Amino acid sequence: MQTYIIKRLLFLIPVLFVVSVIVFSIIHLIPGDPATVLLGTEAADPGLLTRLKSSLGLDKPLHIQYALWLGRVLKGDLGRSVRTGEPVLKLILQRFPFTLELAIYALFLAVVVAIPMGTMAATTSSKVVDIAFQTMTLFGLSTPAFWSGTMFILLFSVHLGWFPIVNFPPFAAAPLKNLQGFFLPALTVAIPNAAAMARMARAAVLEVSQQEYVKAARAKGLPEKIVVFKHILKNAMVPIITLVGIIAGYLLGGTIIVEQVFAIPGLGRLSVESVIQRDYPLLQAVVLFVTVGFVIVNLIVDLLYVFLNPKIRYG
Numbered sequence: 609m610q611t612y613i614i615k616r617l618l619f620l621i622p623v624l625f626v627v628s629v630i631v632f633s634i635i636h637l638i639p640g641d642p643a644t645v646l647l648g649t650e651a652a653d654p655g656l657l658t659r660l661k662s663s664l665g666l667d668k669p670l671h672i673q674y675a676l677w678l679g680r681v682l683k684g685d686l687g688r689s690v691r692t693g694e695p696v697l698k699l700i701l702q703r704f705p706f707t708l709e710l711a712i713y714a715l716f717l718a719v720v721v722a723i724p725m726g727t728m729a730a731t732t733s734s735k736v737v738d739i740a741f742q743t744m745t746l747f748g749l750s751t752p753a754f755w756s757g758t759m760f761i762l763l764f765s766v767h768l769g770w771f772p773i774v775n776f777p778p779f780a781a782a783p784l785k786n787l788q789g790f791f792l793p794a795l796t797v798a799i800p801n802a803a804a805m806a807r808m809a810r811a812a813v814l815e816v817s818q819q820e821y822v823k824a825a826r827a828k829g830l831p832e833k834i835v836v837f838k839h840i841l842k843n844a845m846v847p848i849i850t851l852v853g854i855i856a857g858y859l860l861g862g863t864i865i866v867e868q869v870f871a872i873p874g875l876g877r878l879s880v881e882s883v884i885q886r887d888y889p890l891l892q893a894v895v896l897f898v899t900v901g902f903v904i905v906n907l908i909v910d911l912l913y914v915f916l917n918p919k920i921r922y923g
Contacts, residue, residue, distance in 0.1 A: 616907050631895045632674050635888055687889035696893040707874035711859035713790050714797035722802040726809025731836055748803030757796040757869040774871045793870040797863055801855050808851045812844035846913060853909030861898035
């Protein structure tokens, strides 16, 4: 197990290198540059623009810029924001707790709803339940997050006043207000993911239900609850957990739209701001940070397989 973990962590090195090269190349293809954005109307002065580009190192060839950036990263220096001059790592750590809480909250809501829903749809023979399940999951998958989030704000915050708008106090300081403030954004994120998980749960449960050991358990006269929870659901969890892990990794950097709609100061909004302001060091660091998080989450999921299925072993 330790050998497998070390191999996966070492595999992170080439992954980060490839990602950094791709992202560094792509962001420099975006029209404009930090110097032009910083100067604004004063960018019309060629001399001033040239001096600022030189001070930022933007006058060097692209491969030289990348080599200099990579050298600083290997020393543990992610650089400073072009716009604010603050350390990039400091800005990321300030925003990351908001994105992390939103991701955990949304994932919790999705799992709590999806697994029971998918299991019930797979273990019942009612056509009404099946039609309702297909309709609800299709609606969840096809509803855009920006629309559902906006509707939630108008209904539950503006008209009913049940939830605050743009109020995200620290959890340690005000747990109830924190959970209340994050509920609508988490629900917005959870809906499409819960629909995908529910469909996966239904398919996995249906597949396991056809196995011989399940038929044998029912033939022995075991109660249906024991058959479902002990024999079916436990063995159907591997593909479900796989999807949960993929979604969890995606949520670390894929909540941009929801963070914009609800004005959450997380990594999603930070990445959008860095693109608009052509803040190359900040955007590069955010992408690398999210990539590391995604790989670590998937490593944790792989390790969970061992507990779900003792037959799985990693060398």
